[in-house]
Amino acid sequence: MIPSHLLLPSLLMAAASPAVADAGAQPAPAPAAEPQPAPPPETPAPGIALVNRSEENVITQASDAFGTSVGDETIGLYSGGNVRGFSAFAAQNVRIEGLYFDSQGAFSDAVRAGSSIQVGISALGYPFPAPTGIVDFALRRVGDKPVVSARTGLGDFLAPFVSVDAALPLGGSLDLNIGTAIEEFAYPDAADFWFVRYGGVMRWRPAEGVELTGFYSRYDYFDEEQTPVIFTAGAFLPRRIARNRFYGQDWADWAGHSQNFGGLAKLARGPWRVSAGLFSSRFTIDRFGANFFANTRPDGTAERQVLLGRDQRTQSYSGELLVEREFTEGPRRHRLLASARFRRVDDDLGGFVFRSLGPGTIDVADPLPEPDVTFGALTRDAIRQHTGALGYGMQWQGLGELNLGVQKTRYRKEVRAPGRASTANTDSPVLWNASAAITAINGIAIYAATTRGLEESGTAPSFAANANLTLPALRTRQIEAGLRWTLAKDVKLIAGLFDVRRPYFELDSDNVFRVLGDVKHQGAEISLTARPVPGLNVVAGAVLMRPRVTGEAVEQGRLGERPLGRVGTTLDLRLDYQPPAFDALSVDLGINYTGARAARIDNALFIPERAIVDLGGRYRFKLGRTPTVLRAQIANLTNTFGWNVTGGGGFQFIPSRRFNLSLSADF
DSSP states (O other): EEEEEHHGGHHHHEEEEEEGGGOOOOOOOOOOSSOOOOOOOOOOOSSSOOGGGGGTTTTOSSSSSSEEEOOOOOOOOOTTTTBBBBTTTTOOOOEEETTTOOOOOOOOOTTTEEEEOOOOOGGGGGGSTTTTTEEEEEEOOEEEEOOOEEEEEEGGGEEEEEEEEEEEEEEETTEEEEEEEEEEOOTTEEEEEEEEEEEEEEEOSTTTEEEEEEEEEEEEEEEEEEOEEEESSSSSOOOOOOOSOOOOTTTSEEEEEEEEEEEEEEEEETTTEEEEEEEEEEEEEEEEEEEEEEEOOOEEEEHHHHHHHEEEEEEEEEEEEEEEEEEEEEEEEEEEEEEEEEEEEEEOOOOOOEEEEEETTTOOOOOOOOOOOOOOOOEEEEEEEEEEEEEEEEEEEETTTEEEEEEEEEEEEEEOOOOSOOOEEEEEEEEEEEEEOOOOOOOOOOEEEEEEEEEEOBBTTTSSTTTTOOOOOOOEEEEEEEEEEEEEEEEEEEEEEEEEEEEEEHHHHHOOEEEEEEEEEEEEEEEEOOOTTTTTTEEEEEEEEEEESSSSSHTTTTOOSSSTTTTSEEEEEEEEOOGGGGGGGGEEEEEEEEEEEEESSTOOOOOOOOOEEEEEEEEEEETTTTTEEEEEEEETTOOOHHHEEOTTTOOEEOOOOOOEEEEEEEE
16 A cells, blocks of 8 residues: 555655655565576566465565565665665666666556565676665566455555455466555545556566566556645744644645556576566656645744645656676686666656645644636656666676676756746766675675766655756765675674765755755665574664765855754664464564654754554464465554654654554465
């Protein structure tokens, strides 16, 4: 269940400052210590449930603590919107089963089995990695027998949902996954909306080593009320208010859709592997509304404001052709790569109308009639980018591996604003990456890597003077080093140091969202996965980061050293225990701690540290011959109250304690 404001992070306030997310998302298994044969093209990503929804368990399927997404559950230190403090989604570092994809809208669960974050040692050997990590989506697959999975239940704040997904082997070499659902989503302030999702994946294997895949995914969402953003009149947090009550205007809502479709072709012949993908991604907001409380005073009184819009649309086409050739020379396996990528993005954004609704109070509902407005003309952003790349990898059995890559990219963005001459910016850098690992010590892999990238920065937040306009692509860089230590069969430790740098965007004194300096995120990350006793899975991790802003604005005292919303310390612990004597039952516990974060760009205010505790359980049984799982979870068990800060310094409170219940059956 995904709210539409998460479907396109670049269109929202949180996307403008993507590091404000607390936790979430999706890792991949680290490479083996010794060279291994390349898998056939139909092999799915490890750790992702293939068919049965009742078998999905994000804790038991996590390969490290950096973040895992399986089905509709996510755990870990990182998410696609927060990898080492930056957003892989906003940077457009996204792949579908290893192939380049420009993502504008989220996938339906009907086609998405899960996703992984390629970062640190997990990115070692990954073709052409990126400084802010890569999100790689795995599409659903079919097993030997047909399975129809039905789910129903209550999500956050008792929001109902029902879904049906089918995994159907159609005979011989043809498979089909298809699914649909209707769901309600409820926000922490009781704003809610309904959406439907539907889609499917078809795979055809006409010959050995050949796989052709086509997919279609869509969400349609309706009447999505928006949680107000609170801006205080000084260096103080808003006063604590009651949650689970809606204080905005219900006519300031969203409606639209998210759609993705495309195809992949993969061929393996002897030492050759050829992969190709062609994709379309679209996100629309047919009706747009955003509620704000401005100049909020300590007693909660404020000025109510609303931003309205229509027909916001972003559409992209993208794809990649990747050719790989492997050959063996004694204990060394060599890998040559050549890639050609493209993306074409067209955005129709803007034309907004701003209205003041008069004085109000942040925790008092005061509905007003919807004003009559005339919307302005839209601004067109057009992005064209083409990239050619060459890579080399070598694995030396018993010693280690080396990976090198170089990319030449041509980037152009043109902006056509109403009543103004069109403007354009271009860039044509040479980018490169290099990594090496030593695996000569039994059970230990030591690695180091450096990467250069050209990455998108999303769009300006809706409360900026340049609201929703696409920001320029920026050059980024990263260096890192660390180790993976397999202490025992079921105990794996990963530790690393990283240094990521890029230009820093925030609101200036004229309320324009633009570059104000440079930001560097230096820190350490640790992951421990273990099965210390039968039935117990442990996933634990920590990020100890020192985010800092540099530049003229900091030197002059107009900007603080701590970037807005970045968290320095994050600790995450997940436990899942399935008693061997009663394996029908399992219980799980999650504890996530986040340290203080800057709530103003001048660092005059910080949001305090906090810890969130989640408790859940699964009961497995059969309805006749049908495997069934009853899943229950209490999120934010202690009902901790806290604030998140958006780009530009606005505040929204975190969700209160809530109960989830679902029943999944695989027929």
